[in-house]
Amino acid sequence: MLFLACSLLAVVHVAPAAALVPGESALLAQDIASAGRLRMQSQRLAKLYQQAAMGLNAGPAQQQIGLAGGEVELEFARLARYSKKPAIQRTYARSEALWQEMRSALNAAPGPVSVERVNQLADELMLHTGKLAMQIEADGETSVGRLLDLSSRLNMLAQRLARLYLQAQAGDRSQGVLTDVEQARKEFATGLRELDTARENSPASRENIALAKNQWIFFESAVNRLGSIDATSAQYARDYGEGLRPAK
Numbered sequence: 001m002l003f004l005a006c007s008l009l010a011v012v013h014v015a016p017a018a019a020l021v022p023g024e025s026a027l028l029a030q031d032i033a034s035a036g037r038l039r040m041q042s043q044r045l046a047k048l049y050q051q052a053a054m055g056l057n058a059g060p061a062q063q064q065i066g067l068a069g070g071e072v073e074l075e076f077a078r079l080a081r082y083s084k085k086p087a088i089q090r091t092y093a094r095s096e097a098l099w100q101e102m103r104s105a106l107n108a109a110p111g112p113v114s115v116e117r118v119n120q121l122a123d124e125l126m127l128h129t130g131k132l133a134m135q136i137e138a139d140g141e142t143s144v145g146r147l148l149d150l151s152s153r154l155n156m157l158a159q160r161l162a163r164l165y166l167q168a169q170a171g172d173r174s175q176g177v178l179t180d181v182e183q184a185r186k187e188f189a190t191g192l193r194e195l196d197t198a199r200e201n202s203p204a205s206r207e208n209i210a211l212a213k214n215q216w217i218f219f220e221s222a223v224n225r226l227g228s229i230d231a232t233s234a235q236y237a238r239d240y241g242e243g244l245r246p247a248k
């Protein structure tokens with residue numbers, strides 16, 4: 001089951017941006033997709049760093065971190081013109097600054113303190129690049145379609161769930177982590193159902209969604225068991241407490 005957490009849940013794609021919105025809106029769609037990939041990479045990089053810290057294929061994980069870092073740089077370069085747009089430039093600048101901090105943190109040797117720092121920066125970058133995507137869409141004159149945004153968010157949630165799952169497996173069963181897991185699980189399941197039933201899906205999109213659904217069955221089962229383990233720990237604590245009470 002750890003293999004599922006360390007690999008992508010099938011990346012869900014809809015039709016290419018240019019096919020979704022022909023004409024000038026295609027560029028806008030590509031920009032929104034680019035911001036969405038930044039949001040996804042924030043969680044993917046944190047997942048890979050957590051994986052390396054746990055010694056799970058640490059060498060390949062570090063190599064993927066290097067490759068993904070280069071991809072993030074390209075995405076920011078692709079969106080650089082938004083650094084001069086008054087309504088968006090602050091969000092773009094903050095997103096880029098967070099990425100520079102995260103890139104520096106990713107260069108540190110994986111350990112409990114560095115993992116916590118990377119996770120914190122990943123969540124901040126996730127929020128700001130999500131805002132960036134919304135502002136880019138608002139800057140355009142037409143909507144690029146809900147499926148593009150939804151599929152982009154599902155890609156991020158798949159990586160976030162895998163990261164949180166690994167955190168829990170590494171021993172962090174705090175209420176905050178378990179709450180984040182449940183929230184992401186519900187949002188992913190709801191979004192996947194919505195994407196699956198969309199009339200606009202192309203045959204290729206349906207194939208990708210079918211693959212994602214198959215993988216999701218197994219991964220969701222593993223995620224659900226995290227709560228069971230936590231409940232068992234709580235019960236042990238109660239049982240132990242009962243055992244320490246003096247007999248009446």
